[in-house]
Amino acid sequence: MKLYDYAASANCYKVRLLLAQLGRDYGRVQVDIFAGDTLTDEFAAINPARSTPVLEHPAGVFLPESNAILLHLAKATPLLPDDPQVYRWLFFEQADVVPAIGGLRFRLITGRLQAEEPDALRRRAAAHDVLALLDGQLAQRDFMVGDGYSVADICLYGYVHVAHEADLDLEPYPSVRAWLQGVESTPGYVNDLEPYPPNARVGASRSIYD
Numbered sequence: 001m002k003l004y005d006y007a008a009s010a011n012c013y014k015v016r017l018l019l020a021q022l023g024r025d026y027g028r029v030q031v032d033i034f035a036g037d038t039l040t041d042e043f044a045a046i047n048p049a050r051s052t053p054v055l056e057h058p059a060g061v062f063l064p065e066s067n068a069i070l071l072h073l074a075k076a077t078p079l080l081p082d083d084p085q086v087y088r089w090l091f092f093e094q095a096d097v098v099p100a101i102g103g104l105r106f107r108l109i110t111g112r113l114q115a116e117e118p119d120a121l122r123r124r125a126a127a128h129d130v131l132a133l134l135d136g137q138l139a140q141r142d143f144m145v146g147d148g149y150s151v152a153d154i155c156l157y158g159y160v161h162v163a164h165e166a167d168l169d170l171e172p173y174p175s176v177r178a179w180l181q182g183v184e185s186t187p188g189y190v191n192d193l194e195p196y197p198p199n200a201r202v203g204a205s206r207s208i209y210d
């Protein structure tokens with residue numbers, strides 16, 4: 001099993017976290033998404049959307065989309081409970097959490113947006129809506145679905161745990177803060193998310209964002 005992976009992507013980190021917690025061995029294929037690695041014909045053959053992560057499993061069969069990979073890998077394990085609420089959070093994460101928190105963080109850190117620009121303000125407001133919603137959900141429970149840790153927590157953790165890097169203050173969200181600590185206390189937890197490297201900065205990069 002191979003993971004086409006970018007170390008500074010939280011979408012990729014979500015998959016690495018699950019693989020670590022499942023104790024699965026895999027090979028890591030480093031894709032430098034800001035050096036044009038996803039713009040090649042070879043990468044398009046692996047994933048025409050030109051994004052990472054992509055799981056190759058079995059050999060020659062490629063599965064893109066981080067949350068599809070989470071579902072595939074967690075199948076028949078306790079991390080994928082038989083509760084459709086899991087699906088709800090995986091879709092919510094991609095539709096709401098990633099553009100708001102992940103998109104804001106990426107654009108601020110790499111110089112693609114300034115904090116007071118309208119698009120930054122829009123994403124910041126959406127991020128606070130997301131955090132308030134999650135805080136309400138987590139007020140009466142330790143984890144997102146049922147009474148245990150699952151891929152719903154893993155997928156949401158990916159970008160929520162770095163919300164402060166988008167200057168989003170988590171102080172008003174005590175249940176979210178307690179949940180982050182809860183995730184970090186689960187067996188096999190790892191955090192190998194790397195900071196964006198210099199070549200991610202606007203003007204220095206060659207990627208689908210440029």
Ligand SMILES: N[C@@H](CCC(=O)N[C@@H](CS)C(=O)NCC(=O)O)C(=O)O
Nearest residue numbers: 009011033038051052065066207208
């Ligand atoms: N919906 C996709 C989004 C993946 C995505 O946006 N990946 C980014 C890194 S976080 C990427 O690989 N971008 C490629 C590029 O910039 O060339 C998923 O969840 O896997």
